[in-house]
Amino acid sequence: MATHRANYALVPFQEHLGPDREALDVPWASFAGDRTEQGIFEVPTGDAQDAYVEMQVYEAGSYDHELLINGDSLTGFDVPESDGWQYWMDTVTGASLEEGKNTLQFRRDRDSGDSFVVGTVVVNWKEPAD
Template identity: 55%
Template sequence: MTYRANYARCSFQQHLGPSADSLDVPWADFTGNVSDPVTFEIPTDAPAEPYIEMQVYDVDEFTHEIHLNDQSLSGFDIAPGDGWQYWMDTIGAEQLQSGENTLRFERDRDTDDAFVVGTAVVHWKEPVE
């Protein structure tokens, strides 16, 4: 079988943190502990080898979560780093579905960490007919 690569770009520009003044990022919308959900379409019923790449700013903790269709990704989702970072995480093929999918980020409420989610890109391969 032949495959082609496909992707969906999800723009967030959202500040997650314990308070609106936890980071000086007036260009990002403060959303508290959970980002607004962003939806994207999967045009196949057989997505293969999916993964997500994301821009994140000023993450201090490993314990934040990424939710795809209301399921947490496994393992460490976002790596700590000062300033802007670009991070990749794998997605279980069963977590993507044909049609509409929802992506959101959730900060660990047990920390005082604050960070920004810039843009995320979900990648997958799909069969070519």
């Protein structure tokens, strides 16, 4: 039986998504408009399994925002509605991790008129221990 170990990557954003920079009073966050910059992280294996993300999100008002990994949107709703800061977990489905460089990006639902901040995201996976 193969043994596995847990691994992760930390992806900091501190980016404000919204229709305009005045929608939230968050001078510590960079205004990004409708999508964050692409966060880049490394996966040291071609056999990443059971991946999930944990994210800090501030003031999200719509379930229709998307999280993309390597350009592919996760299935289901990705960002919960919340007042203040929330810490949310979502499985990586509809997208996959690749060995080497991977990208992570949030895309705001333009129809919502919502403004929110993405803090830090942790991408977790299991990989062979040998």
